[in-house]
Amino acid sequence: xxxxxxxxxxxxxxxxxxxxxxxxxxxxxxxxxxxxxxxxxxxxxxxxxxxxxxxxxxxxxxxxxxxxxxxxxxxxxxxxxxxxxxxxxxxxxxxxxxxxxxxxxxxxxxxxxxxxxxxxxxxxxxxxxxxxxxxxxxxxxxxxxxxxxxxxxxxxxxxxxxxxxxxxxxxxxxxxxxxxxxxxxxxxxxxxxxxxxxxxxxxxxxxxxxxxxxxxxxxxxxxxxxxxxxxxxxxxxxxxxxxxxxxxxxxxxxxxxxxxxxxxxxxxxxxxxxxxxxxxxxxxxxxxxxxxxxxxxxxxxxxxxxxxxxxxxxxxxxxxxxxxxxxxxxxxxxxxxxxxxxxxxxxxxxxxxxxxxxxxxxxxxxxxxxxxxxxxxxxxxxxxxxxxxxxxxxxxxxxxxxxxxxxxxxxxxxxxxxxxxxxxxxxxxxxxxxxxxxxxxxxxxxxxxxxxxxxxxxxxxxxxxxxxxxxxxxxxxxx
Amino acid sequence: xxxxxxxxxxxxxxxxxxxxxxxxxxxxxxxxxxxxxxxxxxxxxxxxxxxxxxxxxxxxxxxxxxxxxxxxxxxxxxxxxxxxxxxxxxxxxxxxxxxxxxxxxxxxxxxxxxxxxxxxxxxxxxxxxxxxxxxxxxxxxxxxxxxxxxxxxxxxxxxxxxxxxxxxxxxxxxxxxxxxxxxxxxxxxxxxxxxxxxxxxxxxxxxxxxxxxxxxxxxxxxxxxxxxxxxxxxxxxxxxxxxxxxxxxxxxx
Numbered sequence: 001x002x003x004x005x006x007x008x009x010x011x012x013x014x015x016x017x018x019x020x021x022x023x024x025x026x027x028x029x030x031x032x033x034x035x036x037x038x039x040x041x042x043x044x045x046x047x048x049x050x051x052x053x054x055x056x057x058x059x060x061x062x063x064x065x066x067x068x069x070x071x072x073x074x075x076x077x078x079x080x081x082x083x084x085x086x087x088x089x090x091x092x093x094x095x096x097x098x099x100x101x102x103x104x105x106x107x108x109x110x111x112x113x114x115x116x117x118x119x120x121x122x123x124x125x126x127x128x129x130x131x132x133x134x135x136x137x138x139x140x141x142x143x144x145x146x147x148x149x150x151x152x153x154x155x156x157x158x159x160x161x162x163x164x165x166x167x168x169x170x171x172x173x174x175x176x177x178x179x180x181x182x183x184x185x186x187x188x189x190x191x192x193x194x195x196x197x198x199x200x201x202x203x204x205x206x207x208x209x210x211x212x213x214x215x216x217x218x219x220x221x222x223x224x225x226x227x228x229x230x231x232x233x234x235x236x237x238x239x240x241x242x243x244x245x246x247x248x249x250x251x252x253x254x255x256x257x258x259x260x261x262x263x264x265x266x267x268x269x270x271x272x273x274x275x276x277x278x279x280x281x282x283x284x285x286x287x288x289x290x291x292x293x294x295x296x297x298x299x300x301x302x303x304x305x306x307x308x309x310x311x312x313x314x315x316x317x318x319x320x321x322x323x324x325x326x327x328x329x330x331x332x333x334x335x336x337x338x339x340x341x342x343x344x345x346x347x348x349x350x351x352x353x354x355x356x357x358x359x360x361x362x363x364x365x366x367x368x369x370x371x372x373x374x375x376x377x378x379x380x381x382x383x384x385x386x387x388x389x390x391x392x393x394x395x396x397x398x399x400x401x402x403x404x405x406x407x408x409x410x411x412x413x414x415x416x417x418x419x420x421x422x423x424x425x426x427x428x429x430x431x432x433x434x435x436x437x438x439x440x441x442x443x444x445x446x447x448x449x450x451x452x453x454x455x456x457x458x459x460x461x462x463x464x465x466x467x468x469x470x471x472x473x474x475x476x477x478x479x
Numbered sequence: 480x481x482x483x484x485x486x487x488x489x490x491x492x493x494x495x496x497x498x499x500x501x502x503x504x505x506x507x508x509x510x511x512x513x514x515x516x517x518x519x520x521x522x523x524x525x526x527x528x529x530x531x532x533x534x535x536x537x538x539x540x541x542x543x544x545x546x547x548x549x550x551x552x553x554x555x556x557x558x559x560x561x562x563x564x565x566x567x568x569x570x571x572x573x574x575x576x577x578x579x580x581x582x583x584x585x586x587x588x589x590x591x592x593x594x595x596x597x598x599x600x601x602x603x604x605x606x607x608x609x610x611x612x613x614x615x616x617x618x619x620x621x622x623x624x625x626x627x628x629x630x631x632x633x634x635x636x637x638x639x640x641x642x643x644x645x646x647x648x649x650x651x652x653x654x655x656x657x658x659x660x661x662x663x664x665x666x667x668x669x670x671x672x673x674x675x676x677x678x679x680x681x682x683x684x685x686x687x688x689x690x691x692x693x694x695x696x697x698x699x700x701x702x703x704x705x706x707x708x709x710x711x712x713x714x715x716x717x718x719x720x721x722x723x724x725x726x727x728x729x730x731x732x
Contacts, residue, residue: 004679037503041658045665048492055488056676058707089657091650
């Protein structure tokens with residue numbers, strides 16, 4: 001283990017963050033707001049910590065898998081630490097705990113906020129909040145890898161640690177091309193949504209911030225009432241489309257656009273994602289309509305937005321879903337757990353694992369009738385390794401166990417059952433809003449301080465897909 | 480980069496961090512100072528003036544009671560002195576309007592005070608008002624309470640503003656402390672990284688070279704130290720290598 005190599009790469013991530021802090025600073029300078037000093041100081045600190053290791057540590061010829069793992073995990077932790085600096089210096093509602101929560105929520109693209117009044121924040125800080133989503137959305141390592149020279153297996157090792165094995169499944173190219181695809185899709189979707197929102201009447205600043213929040217499936221808004229502030233069906237539709245697209249494997253999106261035969265229309269997982277979302281939207285719409293909440297089109301509009309928002313782990317809101325009928329709330333909770341496809345910016349259990357679980361269940365039922373039959377689990381006509389199936393099932397079990405444990409801890413702190421469970425599920429899945437105390441148009445400000453630390457840990461566990469963060473605790477495995 | 484510049488860069492960076500934190504803290508602290516001054520100048524001055532007005536008003540009230548009791552000399556002197564104090568403080572309050580709407584409060588005090596003054600400026604001693612407690616309660620006391628209420632409203636307005644400035648002061652103080660705390664934490668982390676780099680890229684290679692030179696002297700082992708960096712340490716290792724090669728060549732010949 002070479003600590004200096006790890007420090008060098010974390011430094012590179014800091015340099016990348018310092019660029020966004022500097023852009024936020026320029027926005028604050030332009031608006032002459034109270035974010036100037038916090039952002040100036042933070043960008044200088046980020047730059048210093050970024051450039052210094054580059055001065056000392058020469059480019060390594062290669063890195064080991066363990067080093068790659070530590071670079072990825074520590075980059076996330078230190079980036080979250082760096083991200084809270086402008087918040088704590090600015091003050092206001094940002095205590096140390098609140099700043100950490102907001103920063104982790106930003107980078108992990110959770111979008112849960114502790115702010116009661118978002119609109120009092122200076123524009124520079126609002127931009128930084130949204131930028132943390134955008135940086136974290138694709139994985140903070142990915143951007144650094146694009147500018148990194150391809151020496152040895154550095155790129156391959158880092159991308160392997162940053163990306164889950166499920167996400168790598170749909171890529172049919174080498175590491176360099178995968179990076180290119182990811183960046184093209186990410187930038188392309190962001191640009192397209194910004195233009196669409198601008199045309200729909202949003203200010204350029206809000207359009208950029210909301211695009212960052214959508215494509216990264218984050219959910220930080222510049223408004224207290226999130227997307228409900230605009231009360232515009234056009235904006236709702238644009239955001240729904242881009243939230244849904246951001247929940248699909250980026251590689252598949254790219255292959256679809258370039259006309260490759262391996263595309264979204266042939267993917268079983270994407271089909272499952274599409275139809276499960278469609279069924280969910282229809283059920284919630286009918287439930288709202290028949291309970292006289294809204295007109296049919298009103299029910300469809302709010303149901304589609306809220307369900308897609310939660311199922312893609314974005315967390316924007318155009319209505320207060322916590323006052324909806326219990327059936328709708330239960331459905332939304334299911335989608336908060338299931339979430340979108342691997343290889344997208346979404347968190348959660350992911351459709352891919354649910355898809356594998358359902359197929360494995362089907363095989364088990366068949367085996368019950370034909371005990372001697374040899375059956376292979378296939379996804380898109382490709383057989384899935386039994387170890388991958390076991391991993392997927394184990395992950396789902398572990399995921400739900402963590403959600404239950406954190407919900408239990410929250411209830412011990414005095415949080416009510418629905419808030420505790422939905423808050424735990426929403427943070428673990430990097431979704432954002434839950435129900436009751438942590439409802440879609442509210443914030444996590446009422447959660448006790450210890451609860452905020454538990455939920456921050458949930459966000460990191462969810463983002464790093466549990467194992468990476470847990471492995472960090474096994475000191476012996478470092479050597 | 481040469482070792483000299485690497486080491487200097489470490490110290491320069493530390494200095495930059497401390498200077499920036501210092502500048503921000505000084506800036507915020509100067510704002511705290513200004514807020515304190517604002518608190519004293521703007522709000523406290525008006526509150527003090529309002530207090531003096533109430534005190535003067537109560538002395539005037541005592542003077543009127545003396546007049547009703549027929550004590551003309553002492554009564555008029557008390558009223559005259561209190562009136563001067565009242566008007567003096569009313570002018571102070573008038574010249575210290577800092578809160579939106581404060582002017583209206585002062586105007587209302589002035590008008591109600593002159594209404595009040597109209598009651599006692601006319602002769603009391605030797606008239607039917609002397610000893611007339613009913614007249615005191617019906618005319619004088621109501622007017623007196625009215626002026627007092629107006630002054631209290633001015634006082635409350637300034638107290639609220641003072642509380643607001645106090646909260647701003649607290650927030651400013653926190654803002655002044657935070658860059659310092661961040662600078663200390665960042666400075667400690669930076670120093671640790673800097674020390675590690677100095678140890679890894681300077682001290683450790685020198686130790687390796689010393690060991691290798693000793694091994695050459697004691698066991699005639701070849702000098703074999705690999706240096707990762709392209710700086711003075713690398714030059715030193717190359718020079719020692721060349722020296723040993725030359726020495727070995729000389730010994731062979």
